[in-house]
Amino acid sequence: MSTPTRREQLETLLADDPGDAFLRYGLALELEKSGEHAASLDLLAGLTRDEPPYVPAYFMAAQQLAGLERTNEARTFLRNGIVAARQQGNSHAAGEMAEFLAQLGGRGE
Secondary structure, X not given: OOOOOHHHHHHHXXXXXXXXXXXXXXXXXXXXXXXXXXXXXXXXXXXXXXXXXXXXXXXXXXXXXHHOOOHHHHHHHHHHHHHHHHHOOOHHHHHHHHHHHHHXXXXXX
């Protein structure tokens, strides 16, 4: 019997706790690694719609979108992420996203 992959482990844990943001984020990263961008971005987008939104998901989605040359979508995630990070008092994340937004040629918030 083979050892379950990280993805399989995350999927098993999520079956028990489907609302766990950290597990969903981890699964999104695993999906990205395996080239399943649509599924990864769907999970990340869902995390940004949580209450409160999961701030790291904005940055990860933006990075993935930029890598896929979907720059306008990346900028939207970054702008929304900056707002969410500031609302949560996370100035470090807001700063990182503003810096990446500037690299993509977008205005900071």
